Amino acid sequence: MEDKKVIRSNQHGFTKSKSCLTNLIAFYNETATCMNEGKVVDIVYLDFIKAFNTVSHNILLGKLRKCGLDEWAVRCMETWLNRWGL
Structure with a gap:
């Protein structure tokens, strides 16, 4: 799936060396960076x-x-x- 570009590089679940924890850390880092830069952050859970x-x-x-x-x-x-x- 990765070779055929069906799964993006930011996919964490069911991806080698990535997990729900790595997804949470990446999400937190991106959110904290945006907030530190004074940007508005909206979060939607699906x-x-x-x-x-x-x-x-x-x-x-x-x-x-x-x-x-x-x-x-x-x-x-x-x-x-x-x-x-x-």
Whole structure:
């Protein structure tokens, strides 16, 4: 996914050497820098889990395959969707 530029460099979840913690640190640093420079900072939290309830899983998995994601990764995503009852 990284080679095909589907995942951006600022993606943290499910990315090698990055995690929710590294995402939180990067977010905090960027927010603190902006505030220290006197910039206004607005933060919006989104619950993406609900988005999976409105998307056809078969279409989503098909698009991942078309992007070149290998079958093992697609099946992992499918298992995740099924595990959480999405």
